[in-house]
Amino acid sequence: MSLVTSSGYAHVRLTVTDIERSVAFYDRVFGWDKAVDAREHQGEPGLEEAPEKFYGGVVYQTPQGSLFGLRPVGSQPFRSDVTGLDHVSFAVASRADLDAAAQALGDSGIPHGEIIELADAGIAILSFQDPDDVNLELTSPLD
Template sequence: MSLISSSGIAHARLTVTDIERSKAFYEHVFGWPVVIDASDRAGEPGVHDSPEQFYGGTVYRTPSGELFGLRPVAPAGQRFDSAQTGLDHVSFQVEAREDLVTARQRLAAAEISHGEVIDLPDSGLSILSFSDPDGIHLELTAPLA
């Protein structure tokens, strides 16, 4: 028996170096609605450490209802490293493999560096990888069938 019964992920928040640059990227790529935006206060005293002020960040609502946030507290110039303890990547689900092909074309047109669509038959998934402006690894995942 597990210690905790959870129905899934409620939200995820990424630490970013430049909130305006990150907001522009995520809004361009995903276009999710903003539910909280405290980024105009990011540089004010105390906001950087205040969960009540969302650390001066921005929170989006994904189509499936989870929240996805950006927290602007990383030092300028710092880059993400998936080989360190912590986050490896964040994967966002799309409905079909064809959506990955379309996304690849759109990322290319937007000059966003990306990988190829890869089929993973053992898991029943197809994936497409790319990164945000801080180098955080992102992935789109679709059912293979």
């Protein structure tokens, strides 16, 4: 028996080196509505300790209902090979949607990998990097 009953995650927030560059990228790729845009607080004293000001970041509302946030933190580069985050995967409805996403990313000049089918998991994935080199995936069921 589990200790906690949860229906899944409520939000994920990535730390980013350049909030404007990251917002432009995520706006372009996903086009989600912003639930919170606290960039006007940039430069305020104590912002690094101000969760009520969302650390001067942006929080997107995903169509799924969860939240996806960006928090500016400075110049430390992302590394997937240290403790913390490895990648973030976003769902698409079908393999056809995954194929269309690969085409759209390529047409927009966003480098990406090949679509990989993971039959044991029943999914196909497409990987690409955000401006801070965070690995992003799009994941579809195998049709």
